[in-house]
Amino acid sequence: MKLISTSELVQKLKLNKNRMFEVAIIKNIFRFTHFISFDGKLLYDTGIDSQIIKWKPEEFLDHYNAVFWQIDQII
Numbered sequence: 001m002k003l004i005s006t007s008e009l010v011q012k013l014k015l016n017k018n019r020m021f022e023v024a025i026i027k028n029i030f031r032f033t034h035f036i037s038f039d040g041k042l043l044y045d046t047g048i049d050s051q052i053i054k055w056k057p058e059e060f061l062d063h064y065n066a067v068f069w070q071i072d073q074i075i
Contacts, residue, residue, distance in 0.1 A: 001026075001070055002070070003026070003068040003069060003070055004068065004069055004070075004071065005067075005068060005069075006060070006061055006064040006065065006067050006068075006069065007061060009021070009023065009036075009069050009071075010038075010043070010057050010060065010061060012071070013036060013037070013038040013043060014038060014057070016038075016074060017038055017039065017040055018037065018038070018039060019037065019074050019075065020035055020036070020037045020074070020075040021035070021036045021037065021071060021073075021074050021075075022034075022035055022071075022072040022073045022074075022075065023035075023036060023069045023070065023071050023072060024069065024070045024072060025064075025067055025068070025069060026068075026070060032047070032048065033047075033048055033072075034046065034047050034048075038057075041056075042054045042055060042056060043055040043056075043057060043060050045060070
């Protein structure tokens with residue numbers, strides 16, 4: 001299982017515009033799944049609660065500054 005930083009995730013999203021990434025934050029025994037896409041301007045982040053949050057890339061980077069992600073699939 002390879003983990004990537006939030007900045008690496010944002011770069012991958014920018015390179016794969018309009019693709020949906022299924023990613024997870026793994027903390028101890030907990031797994032927090034997100035579905036994230038990028039339309040060229042905003043990141044669309046759908047969490048386990050099905051709420052969609054729109055982020056500017058820099059806001060997303062600030063919010064998830066010290067987080068590492070696992071990419072499960074790219075749709």
